Amino acid sequence: MGEMVNVAVDAMGGDNAPGEIVKGVVEALNADRRIKVFLAGREPLIQEELKKYTYDPERLEVVHAQEVIETGEPPVMAVRRKKDSSIVKCMYLVKEGECDALVSAGSTGALLVGGQVIVGRIKGVERPPLAPLIPHMDGVSLLLDCGANVDARPGQLLQFAKMGSVYMEHVIGVANPRVGLVNIGVEEEKGNALTKEAYPLLRHCPEINFIGNVEARDIPLGAADVLVCEAFAGNIVLKMLEGVSGALIQKIKAGMMSSLRSKLGAALVKPALKRTLKGFSTEEYGGAPLLGLNGLVVKTHGSSSAVEIRNSILQCIAFKEQNINQKIKEQVVLGD
């Protein structure tokens, strides 16, 4: 067995904090002995939750943080002012090397800002992309960038492609991942100024397996393993995926309840349907890594339940053991 994987977890972030966060932490500790968690937040609240569970106390350390950064706060100001917040404390644990990674369901803005100004970028990385795994018909794709920094430059899209390829190959285990450029047509000349300039950069890059443009329609069919785009487009892809599946499932449920006959049928299909839809839920795959930082920062959904927190923590093991940041350095910095 290798070294321990030390993960800082923000106990106060998200809609279900601290209850579901603490539960997810305990589940991760019990699932894998390589994990040690530094749980940051209001200690009395955390201890209250911890009482409910059994776990190895040697591998859990509570780090008291009095303040909480709320989702609506202007992130730059919040990160600067709230030094005693759970997010900022987690950031310093990573910066100072005490932790390898941090997991938070809190403010995306604060994580993006703190990731850059406290944890810091890997030298040569221009912009750290937020890279969620999104489900498709037969598996998952990595979508990057979905962050807050819109209007990326073509060279940054190339860096996203390289970092995404490293992550998909070594953390998720997809050999020679197919990289697609999210675009409004498959032909090379389609798109906006950004995609037209990015296309030849991607095509001529020997380190990635570029398969060309991917239309949004084909994303849910699994057209590529790594989906490269600027953050405005990425956000729309991600939110449409979540919004359409949510609305459709709601509509299907309502449809099934519309007659006695269909209600009977619904009772029969329910278990099979639940199994099927589980694979199409974004929660199952853990949070979204913010790639290209000196350490791993994982942003989970604001609505994270224990399962997403647990999966996000467990994801950090492969990230450390596969030495992802070293590989990113080699690809992005030396490959440029």
Place this chain on the structure above:
Amino acid sequence: MGEMVNVAVDAMGGDNAPGEIVKGVVEALNADRRIKVFLAGREPLIQEELKKYTYDPERLEVVHAQEVIETGEPPVMAVRRKKDSSIVKCMYLVKEGECDALVSAGSTGALLVGGQVIVGRIKGVERPPLAPLIPHMDGVSLLLDCGANVDARPGQLLQFAKMGSVYMEHVIGVANPRVGLVNIGVEEEKGNALTKEAYPLLRHCPEINFIGNVEARDIPLGAADVLVCEAFAGNIVLKMLEGVSGALIQKIKAGMMSSLRSKLGAALVKPALKRTLKGFSTEEYGGAPLLGLNGLVVKTHGSSSAVEIRNSILQCIAFKEQNINQKIKEQVVLGD
């Protein structure tokens, strides 16, 4: 009863031409006596199909066109060279005032180019947006622009908002339609350079009912009646909607077939589910109008079946009788 509504229909466009197109034309003729159709394409093929049906021959005229513009052809060249194509013939029927509208399932590029260079823009309209109706939980929204012209300017987004409002109110019948700006956050300061500049223009426009930014996640919930965005973003919204619903429905069907128990249930829920999902299909709402031209150009899906063709033709009645283009002129040109 008012005047006849003369609609040019491209018999050769789309994957199911001419069979489904001719069928849809006949259905439209039989559904409403105000409709007269000019059906352009290879006459022998069209006559062959027409033989199958009963309809009022006084209200159908076949316009022979020898050539066909294929989907993959570079549109500018195709429109210029193929003067004897079904699309170009339809364009001239509208330009010369013989027809009020044209409906085609053919090349989007050729329709966008022909719409601008043959039919022509309404004076003052900078860019004619392609504006599909997209289904949401409880109805439909108009999404514009989904065209081929990306990188719109803020003032063009304002024109889209005005044209879309006229269309939703007077063709679809939504009183005081809510206009939303598609964005990556709800706060005014969110987004890219384009949305940040467009927001105040929309907010200060007295002719529209602007409700602010709309996140993609809320589009399927019906967050706005008119969704304003630049074409790259609009294309992603539209294609994700189609792609995710398609993939999910396929997955659900497979899930239902996974066990004997669920197969039995599937047989019981099927009729109710079919009814429910019909409301979520983009086909039901007819094609996408290209707004701001001297006449109406309607683009239907390449995969259009007769029902979409019929609905698209019938849509032209309200467009003419409500005098939409006059209203667009007043809003866009005089309102500027």
